[in-house]
Amino acid sequence: MTAMVEAKGVHKLFGDLHVLKGVDLTVEQGEVCVVLGPSGSGKSTLIRCINELEQISAGRMFVDGELMGLKEVRGRLHRLSDKEIARQRSKVGMVFQRFNLFPHMTALENVMEAPRQVRRLDKAAAERIAREQLERVGLSDRADHYPSQLSGGQQQRVAIARALAMEPDLMLFDEPTSALDPELVGEVLAVMKSLAASGMTMIVVTHEVGFAREVADNVVFMDDGVIVEQGTPAQVIDAPREARTRDFFDKVL
């Protein structure tokens, strides 16, 4: 079985700033991978490289066995066209720290938008999918609300439904609870847990160590653009081998 995500020696430079310094990561199908680490360690950049929101500077990124953003023709690398990259992206769902819902559309319209515009479904089919996904995140009764009429937690759940409506093979979460008031974090984590239980492959960048301990199959600890340590939650969080990992968890726990 091919791995869902395979990063091989991935580097990312923003000008002179070396953010990712050779990351190797494998995420198997159905696995929940939680990426922890201090701010500026490159964890957000890593997942943004997976769906080509950032172009990697060196190395290779494979999703479901497919090289992302590039193709090799007769030994030379060529960039993919916008259309081809859009196709690759449509199989990867992403949830952002700041939700980024479309403010001029209701919750239902937000979820219907990509099935309509990208998958080219007709209105009835898109609406059926959208209602299913809103049901899944427990927001059927908020379908006709605009984002501004929803709480942060509800907005983030709509954002999750919106990503799921594309029926992705992989879901990326970029600090999904960091912008939420503390009392709203639980409802979003609950949705993510049920999603993990349904067998979705997930990569989650977060500061929620409790979530990592409970849900993660694999915990990755990053610092300064490299993966310092990875393994089961028990290994990495409770019995870290590296000094940097130990330092971090001493501070956050």
Next chain:
Amino acid sequence: MPQPTPELIHARPVPRPSLWIWAGIVVVLVAMLVNGLLTNPNYHWDVVAEFLFDPRVVSALGWTLLLTVGAMLLGITLAITTAIMRMGTNPILRGVSWVYIWFFRGTPIYTQLVFWGLLPVLYPKLSLGIPFGPEWFVFDTQDVINAGVAAVLGLGLNEGAYLSEIVRSGLNSVDKGQWEASTALGMKRSTTLRRIVIPQAMRVIVPPTGNETISMLKTTSLVLAVPFTLELTFVTNAIGNRNFLPIPLLIVAAIYYLVITSILMVGQHFLEAYYGRGFDTEGTVRTKPVKGMSKRQRAILASGTVHPDPNAEVTP
């Protein structure tokens, strides 16, 4: 337990005698002005009344409105096209758009209008065909670009350059996260623009466009440079010169410009109320409904994804 109502403060406001002094001064000045306007025979109010609904004047007003609408439609089309070109990924199109704005903003509109009028002299024949190759259709430039077309082209191309900057600042004002979200969903650039970015950019684009329309109404008087001689300023001037009574005819024209501008201002007020009110720069949710705004529009404004932009455009 019910709270007892406290004794409310009913204090006298700070006296402001300057308010009354200024009111007095303004009343006297206005009275002098009105008296002067009505009693001074040189204004010839009877002539003003005579020509206000003269068929030539009314038809000239129609032409002025037609030029305004035509030029604004052409300008808006060009503005959206060039603004998108300038934000795009194609460096050639970015360059073309930059040069267009640079040239048409950088040269006087009067000069541009003279050139459009001279086009039939510069290029007597227009043809369709392969560059440097065979020609299939040949027109007399005079037939295709008559004075009216030249006037709309001249005004519209100039306006497009100004509006392009307004549209661009509107597109830029939409939060980057909106682009990222739609890109991550697999939407193409064009779809993202059409479905996500432009609807949100309208808040920033519409009010200054209303302002530009008011400005255009009066800029149409410059088309005598083409020369196009059917619009309001030219026609009233011509009548005034023939009667040796230029002043009452200037007043006729001014009255019409004021009336149309007032109507446009009312329209602009409602557009601004629709697109601009209830907007909060802090991005906090404001759910208080604003009269005259759709639910959809309120939702955009309350989201805080559209940032205010100081695009104080300079009118030509």
